[in-house]
Amino acid sequence: MGQCNMTKGYIHSFQSMGTLDGPGVRFLVFMQGCPLRCGYCHNPDTWHRNTYTYCESPEQVFDRIRKYKQYFGENGGVTVSGGEALLQPVFVKELFALCKKHGIHTCLDTSGCIINENVLDLLTLTDMVLLDIKFTDKRLYELYTKADMDIVMDFLSILEKRNIRTWVRHVLVPECNDSKEQLLRLKVLLAGYTYIEKVEFLPFRKICEEKYQTLHLEFPFAKFREGNQKDVERANAVFAS
Numbered sequence: 001m002g003q004c005n006m007t008k009g010y011i012h013s014f015q016s017m018g019t020l021d022g023p024g025v026r027f028l029v030f031m032q033g034c035p036l037r038c039g040y041c042h043n044p045d046t047w048h049r050n051t052y053t054y055c056e057s058p059e060q061v062f063d064r065i066r067k068y069k070q071y072f073g074e075n076g077g078v079t080v081s082g083g084e085a086l087l088q089p090v091f092v093k094e095l096f097a098l099c100k101k102h103g104i105h106t107c108l109d110t111s112g113c114i115i116n117e118n119v120l121d122l123l124t125l126t127d128m129v130l131l132d133i134k135f136t137d138k139r140l141y142e143l144y145t146k147a148d149m150d151i152v153m154d155f156l157s158i159l160e161k162r163n164i165r166t167w168v169r170h171v172l173v174p175e176c177n178d179s180k181e182q183l184l185r186l187k188v189l190l191a192g193y194t195y196i197e198k199v200e201f202l203p204f205r206k207i208c209e210e211k212y213q214t215l216h217l218e219f220p221f222a223k224f225r226e227g228n229q230k231d232v233e234r235a236n237a238v239f240a241s
């Protein structure tokens with residue numbers, strides 16, 4: 001704990017053989033620090049940057065990654081997630097530069113809530129993005145994440161202009177953001193973006209409640225029921241209609 005050198009990354013954790021965050025088998029880097037406060041966040045322990053677990057240089061993190069290169073195959077690679085990876089764009093860019101030098105596919109898992117020169121630079125080395133679009137209404141977006149949805153939509157436009165392969169993710173919170181009207185609005189919002197390869201609906205879960213208790217935080221979405229596979233199927237059907 002304490003002050004991490006600015007040339008290094010503040011990191012929450014690593015996962016060596018992930019299969020859920022991007023194509024193929026992936027090495028996952030979970031960055032520490034997030035400016036959003038999503039009501040359904042599973043990882044409130046990633047919010048504050050100074051509670052990091054690791055403080056490492058891009059080279060140190062790449063040394064962890066390179067051991068798994070043989071498992072990545074044609075589709076796999078590295079996914080940097082969070083927290084919010086865009087809070088540390090210089091570090092992630094240097095890490096991605098090392099990955100690209102060694103022929104490793106790079107993916108960002110992000111809310112798309114930060115745009116600046118360093119983020120734009122980072123995108124030059126990003127093969128694909130998993131973009132969380134959390135709500136489809138500007139008012140609800142701000143209410144439940146404390147962030148500005150316009151920036152996220154601008155970020156999506158930048159991905160399109162730069163021809164960056166994109167998967168959109170949307171957590172379905174029953175009776176909060178999963179009405180037919182809201183799902184159709186998402187469809188309209190995403191229409192015309194040719195680099196979006198798929199839209200993935202994920203059910204809201206409460207497995208994080210214990211983390212909130214440990215951190216002495218109120219879990220804002222405790223009042224909503226958990227989502228399930230049926231909710232996902234219904235959303236897929238509405239979206240496909």
Ligand code: SF4
Pocket residue numbers: 034035036037038040041042043044046082083084111
């Ligand atoms: S962007 Fe992710 S890490 Fe940040 S508050 Fe939202 S769900 Fe949590």
